[in-house]
Amino acid sequence: MNLNSYPWHIEQWEQLMTAHQNGRMPHGLLLSGPSGTGIEDFSVKIAAKLLCDNAENSQACGECQSCLLFTSGNHPDLYKVEPEEPGKQIKVEPIRGLIEFTQLTSQYSSYKIAIIQPADAMNRNSSNALLKTLEEPAGNVVLMLVSSRPSKLPVTIRSRCQQIQFHKATEEIGKRWLMESSDIDTVRCNEIWNMAQGKPLYALELLESDLALQQSQIIKDLRGLLEQGADFMQIAQKWHEYGATEVFHWLVYLIALMTRLKLTGQSDTAKLQNSQDLQQIINQLNLRQLVSSYDMARRHYQAVTGLYNLNQTGLLEDFLLFWQGQSSTGG
Numbered sequence: 001m002n003l004n005s006y007p008w009h010i011e012q013w014e015q016l017m018t019a020h021q022n023g024r025m026p027h028g029l030l031l032s033g034p035s036g037t038g039i040e041d042f043s044v045k046i047a048a049k050l051l052c053d054n055a056e057n058s059q060a061c062g063e064c065q066s067c068l069l070f071t072s073g074n075h076p077d078l079y080k081v082e083p084e085e086p087g088k089q090i091k092v093e094p095i096r097g098l099i100e101f102t103q104l105t106s107q108y109s110s111y112k113i114a115i116i117q118p119a120d121a122m123n124r125n126s127s128n129a130l131l132k133t134l135e136e137p138a139g140n141v142v143l144m145l146v147s148s149r150p151s152k153l154p155v156t157i158r159s160r161c162q163q164i165q166f167h168k169a170t171e172e173i174g175k176r177w178l179m180e181s182s183d184i185d186t187v188r189c190n191e192i193w194n195m196a197q198g199k200p201l202y203a204l205e206l207l208e209s210d211l212a213l214q215q216s217q218i219i220k221d222l223r224g225l226l227e228q229g230a231d232f233m234q235i236a237q238k239w240h241e242y243g244a245t246e247v248f249h250w251l252v253y254l255i256a257l258m259t260r261l262k263l264t265g266q267s268d269t270a271k272l273q274n275s276q277d278l279q280q281i282i283n284q285l286n287l288r289q290l291v292s293s294y295d296m297a298r299r300h301y302q303a304v305t306g307l308y309n310l311n312q313t314g315l316l317e318d319f320l321l322f323w324q325g326q327s328s329t330g331g
């Protein structure tokens with residue numbers, strides 16, 4: 001496990017290091033920003049640094065007793081709360097465990113650190129249970145709430161935390177990091193970077209999984225549907241297997257991109273993945289059609305990531321039908 005902070009997190013890292021050095025480390029921190037930019041890793045790395053024995057280092061040393069405990073996952077002064085499964089709620093029991101943890105004296109270090117990730121997965125009981133600890137924390141406790149959707153947190157929780165805002169990485173920093181972290185050439189790096197929309201960890205995930213292939217296939221499917229040659233049910237089934245959240249997330253980005261290209265009359269799609277497919281779609285649809293498709297993708301994305309369990313297959317088919325319907329009226 002690499003305990004060094006990411007290069008696009010320098011500003012946030014230094015902000016907290018300054019607070020730490022001045023003995024003004026906040027008790028409650030809300031770390032928020034886009035997913036795929038490594039905010040959770042930031043919380044872990046800053047925890048390692050605060051617990052590290054070698055105070056003079058700017059990052060956790062990785063070698064001291066505390067760092068060894070940390071990397072083995074057994075540090076007694078660190079407590080992590082996550083949902084039992086991704087996408088599920090954080091129930092009240094693990095939060096009660098966290099509260100007990102904060103009430104014990106630290107075993108090893110000067111801090112006791114708890115990380116809740118994603119904090120917006122806490123249900124109402126969990127949030128209520130946490131409130132009191134946030135209001136009256138023990139002297140050396142630091143609670144870090146990680147969330148890419150901080151508006152979903154109760155105001156009472158948000159108002160008791162100092163919010164640290166994270167951002168996407170700049171192209172220069174993000175691409176350099178991606179090249180260093182993987183074994184790819186500049187052409188592939190450009191391609192993946194464009195797909196990852198400024199999110200370096202997401203870029204790495206694209207490289208290491210089937211996601212890049214799936215995204216490319218979605219572009220081909222969109223073109224195929226417009227040209228009437230594609231098998232509707234087969235595509236619906238395939239997109240369902242990809243996952244409605246991923247598909248709509250990608251569609252929102254993709255259609256926004258095509259709309260922008262259409263609007264600016266820019267024909268330079270060459271450096272984008274599937275550039276010929278994209279260009280064909282842009283030529284075939286008018287601006288109004290692109291904008292309504294974007295609206296629908298966005299609405300459905302919000303629906304599948306919202307609080308209610310909606311029929312995801314139904315939403316996918318709804319979008320596909322709408323898209324297919326554009327072929328007869330476009331131009």
Ligand SMILES: [Zn+2]
Binds near residue numbers: 061066
């Ligand atoms: Zn250390």
